[in-house]
Amino acid sequence: MTPLLVNALLLLAAGVGLATTTIKTEPEGPTRMMITQAAAPETPQTHPYVGMWITADGNVRHDLLPNDRYDEARGNRESAYRGRYKVTGNYIEYWDDTGFTADGTFVDADTLHHGGMILRRRP
Numbered sequence: 001m002t003p004l005l006v007n008a009l010l011l012l013a014a015g016v017g018l019a020t021t022t023i024k025t026e027p028e029g030p031t032r033m034m035i036t037q038a039a040a041p042e043t044p045q046t047h048p049y050v051g052m053w054i055t056a057d058g059n060v061r062h063d064l065l066p067n068d069r070y071d072e073a074r075g076n077r078e079s080a081y082r083g084r085y086k087v088t089g090n091y092i093e094y095w096d097d098t099g100f101t102a103d104g105t106f107v108d109a110d111t112l113h114h115g116g117m118i119l120r121r122r123p
Contacts, residue, residue: 047087053112053119060117070094 045068053062061073064085072081083096090106092114104114112119 045087048109049087049092049106049112052122054122055117055119060119061122062112062114062119064092 050064050066053064059075063071065071068084070083070085071079074080081096083094085092085094092104094102102115104112106112110121
């Protein structure tokens with residue numbers, strides 16, 4: 001892989017929020033590049049909020065995954081937003097893969113306030 005191509009790929013990776021890039025040169029082989037997912041919390045989170053959260057009309061659906069990622073659907077648009085999240089106490093922070101950030105507060109075990117919306121845990 002040419003140095004120009006490697007630099008172009010690194011810039012592309014940085015532009016889409018992929019934070020960790022490793023270039024490894026093997027003595028007997030070509031240069032290889034590995035792009036990994038955006039930086040996540042150092043240790044897996046443990047919190048009681050993993051699962052599906054939906055608005056009363058079902059239009060907005062947040063699926064908080066156990067691997068510190070989320071997948072948000074809006075209306076008929078599945079996976080409208082995806083990214084990582086972190087829960088600290090009853091506070092949640094979202095980092096969308098496109099760079100958008102948001103937050104929310106868990107009022108109790110079944111209620112999430114986020115962006116002016118109220119989401120409830122889906123049973």
